[in-house]
Amino acid sequence: MFENTNFNDIAIGDVIEVSGFRVSTTQINATYVKETVEDVVYGSTEVELRGTIDQYVMGGTTFEIDGTLINFDPTGMTTEIEVPGGIDNGLYVEVEGVIQTPASVFAEEIEQDDEDFDDDIDKISLEGVVSGFNDIDSDFYVGSQRVNASNAELNPGGLILANGLNVEVEGQVTGGLLIADEVEEE
Numbered sequence: 001m002f003e004n005t006n007f008n009d010i011a012i013g014d015v016i017e018v019s020g021f022r023v024s025t026t027q028i029n030a031t032y033v034k035e036t037v038e039d040v041v042y043g044s045t046e047v048e049l050r051g052t053i054d055q056y057v058m059g060g061t062t063f064e065i066d067g068t069l070i071n072f073d074p075t076g077m078t079t080e081i082e083v084p085g086g087i088d089n090g091l092y093v094e095v096e097g098v099i100q101t102p103a104s105v106f107a108e109e110i111e112q113d114d115e116d117f118d119d120d121i122d123k124i125s126l127e128g129v130v131s132g133f134n135d136i137d138s139d140f141y142v143g144s145q146r147v148n149a150s151n152a153e154l155n156p157g158g159l160i161l162a163n164g165l166n167v168e169v170e171g172q173v174t175g176g177l178l179i180a181d182e183v184e185e186e
Helices: none
Strands: 016-022 028-035 046-052 062-065 068-071 080-082 092-101 104-112 121-131 140-142 145-148 153-155 166-174 177-185
Touching: 046 062, 068 092, 145 166
Parallel strands: 068 104, 080 104, 145 177, 153 177
Antiparallel strands: 016 028, 046 092, 062 068, 092 104, 121 140, 121 166, 140 145, 166 177
């Protein structure tokens, strides 16, 4: 869905808000795009992003999230850091800060974020993109959640699951595995 914009009107340098489902480390299957009316003012335009820390060197002041350079103050004077155990590669975090250049952000806050669910949940509904799919009798992923749909009702009735398909899965999480009662194409 595009709000206040037309896809053909988006240009390099425009500020947009995107929500969707991550299909790879560098791609999002967008479900919502909104062009904002503000211009980017380097050093003051606020941004929020989530992703996995990469390219961090112990004791350093930078890391990357999906190719965006994140600068931060490890002393905590100008960057609030809420990461138990400290910054490290592989951690999934939320970063709030200001855009410094087209490819860098100064982090005002770094918070460890949990992209997974608890080990046990009685009833859950999850929407996302299928990945790691081989066949209906094998586990696959919707986002970062492992799913078993071997006994699930598929909607529509002739639905063929495949990688890249956007689905809604309902079921129960047991031991970290979502055991699907129903899988519906979105």
